[in-house]
Amino acid sequence: MKINVNGADIYAYTGGKTFNPEQPTVVFIHGVLNDHSVWILQTRYLAHHGWNVLAIDLPGHGRSGGKPPETVEEAADFVLALLAAMGAEQAALVGHSFGSLIALEAAARAPAQVSHLALVGTAYPMKVSPALLEASVQAPEKAIAMVNTFSHSTLCPPPSALGPGTWLYGGSRALMRRVLASNPKVNVFFTGFKACDSYAGGEQAMPAVHCPTLFLIGRHDQMTPPKSARALAGHARLAKVVEVNAGHSLMTEAPDEVLFALRDFLRN
Template sequence: MHIQVSGAPLYAYTGGKDFDAAKPTVVFIHGVLNDHSVWILQSRYLANHGWNVLAIDLPGQGRSGGEPPATVEAAADTVLALLAAVGVEQAALVGHSFGSLIALEAAARSPAHVSHLVLAGTAFPMKVSPALLEASVKAPEKAIAMVNTFSHSTLAPPPSSLGPGTWLYGGSRALMRRVLASNPKVNVFYTGFKACDDYAGGEQAMPAVHCPTLFLVGKHDQMTPPKSAKALAQHARLAQIVEVEAGHALMTEAPDEVLFALRDFLAA
């Protein structure tokens, strides 16, 4: 569904269920050049097990209108504005990569509005190499190939979130191309990476979070190495760390492990 947030339509996938403000709500936030679909298994499961699901496309990309957020802080304000727009007093926030920084900043800015925080494939600082930043503008196809190489841990993963036979590399590349093409005016590849690279508030934000925090870590993650997530977890009040057999693309490489970790954490 589309929700008017800060004067622009924000798309949120609901798992095929009508939104019911009386139910607990979980917001899924994707990373750079991804969209709501990266959470397909987890969002559909929770939507069918008592949760409102809002798996969003960030502004200015995918199915959402508006301007792409140039900073983590601006994106966090969008998430909080979304909660206000749908009349939800409190929600769980689940973010991956760039989305994890957005979820963290939102939870720090308004701790009373966040019941659970899940940071998947996270790191602080989340620095991006100058070569990759440059390639995202001058040679986006090359940059997409680089990101996919570093995001996946194996050429032959077990049955993925889309079922046996899914080609994770090809599917991810196609998604990234589609999201990049969804905004012909702004390079959301560069904008997202630059926002990650610029974000300096992680160590201050983490102690300001009042709710339990789950760190979902891919054991073979080369984009956001596990040691970086564990370093950030040391600043959390109520931290839990779960490692899964995957790289940075852990929702598709280890979909069941990610789902079960989310299910158990949100039930606590």
């Protein structure tokens, strides 16, 4: 579905269900050079088990119009504007990587509006190497290859993710190329990485979050190392840490484990 937020048409995948104001809502926020599709298994399950699902393409990404957010804070304000546009007084926020910082900042800015916070593949600080920042501008194909090398711990996913025989590296590269090409005016690769690298509010934001917080981390994650996620969890009021056997691309490398962790967390 398309939602008008701040004058721009924003795409949100709903799992094939119509938004029902009587049901709880969960918003899924993707990472750099990703889109709504990275949450396909988790969103479809929740949409068919009593939740309104809004798996968004961030502004200026994929099927969404608008200007790509240049900072985590700007993106967090967008998420809160999205909730207002939907008339959702409260929602759960689930974010992966860059999206986890966005969800964290939104929950800190409006704690009464967030019922649950799930940070998937997160870290703070989320620094990006100068070489990768430069490559995202000067040699995006090289940067995409670098990100995929550090994001995966296996070549093929379990059947419940994308199907037997799927090549995770190739599928992820194709998605990243598609998202990069979706906005010829702005390099959303560099913009997203720069926003992650520049975010300095994590330690202040975490104690301001009032709701339960799930830290869902990959045991073999080289992009956002588990120790950095655990350090951030130390600043949370109500933290639960779940570690799965995956790299940074948790949703495709450990799809069932991610789904079950989110399902169980959102039930409480």
